[in-house]
Amino acid sequence: MIRQLTGTIVDVGLNYVVLDVGGVGYLIHTNNPAQHLLETTTRFFTHLAVRDNALDLYGFADRDTLEIFGLLIELPKIGPKSALQILTAADIQLLKEAVQNNDPAYLSKLSGIGKKSAEKIVTGLKDKFDSQGYDALPIERNGAYEQGHMTDTIDALIALGYPAFDARRVVIEITTADPSLSSSNEVIKLALRALNVER
Numbered sequence: 459m460i461r462q463l464t465g466t467i468v469d470v471g472l473n474y475v476v477l478d479v480g481g482v483g484y485l486i487h488t489n490n491p492a493q494h495l496l497e498t499t500t501r502f503f504t505h506l507a508v509r510d511n512a513l514d515l516y517g518f519a520d521r522d523t524l525e526i527f528g529l530l531i532e533l534p535k536i537g538p539k540s541a542l543q544i545l546t547a548a549d550i551q552l553l554k555e556a557v558q559n560n561d562p563a564y565l566s567k568l569s570g571i572g573k574k575s576a577e578k579i580v581t582g583l584k585d586k587f588d589s590q591g592y593d594a595l596p597i598e599r600n601g602a603y604e605q606g607h608m609t610d611t612i613d614a615l616i617a618l619g620y621p622a623f624d625a626r627r628v629v630i631e632i633t634t635a636d637p638s639l640s641s642s643n644e645v646i647k648l649a650l651r652a653l654n655v656e657r
Contacts, residue, residue: 486517
């Protein structure tokens with residue numbers, strides 16, 4: 459089992475990178491290939507998926523994401539490709555919050571993952587966390603803007619007629635760029651400004 463690779467990025471695709479390790483190029487499927495720059499030295503924590511006709515390598519920038527990936531592929535009907543799609547749509551911080559608060563609606567709103575899939579993911583991961591003694595997974599808050607504020611803001615924008623995807627995207631962008639924001643009114647004003655500029 460290949461669990462870790464360090465090498466030079468020589469190619470970046472839509473959902474993969476190619477990592478040169480001692481002259482051998484490993485194609486690694488990853489959740490955020492755009493963050494990796496060509497010709498940079500990078501380490502991946504990896505999972506080798508063995509199939510009848512292929513050996514597929516999945517890799518992540520940190521061990522925590524690999525561990526969540528491992529838990530996801532243990533859930534019914536979620537294989538490595540589906541787990542990668544989940545981690546592409548929702549980072550592990552979002553997954554942690556949804557699981558700890560037992561709130562699939564939160565995961566669905568902020569990631570775009572379908573409601574039924576979000577319910578299956580949250581329920582399945584909660585059982586895994588409990589049965590495997592996976593710590594409480596401390597949540598790192600990005601400033602004062604908490605979960606309830608974010609969902610309320612997204613709901614308000616949707617009620618004003620903006621598409622859910624755009625509302626979610628803009629709110630996440632704004633609160634990530636300025637973690638000091640603490641009021642829904644502040645974020646709604648900034649979001650409306652951004653959404654109206656895009657129209």
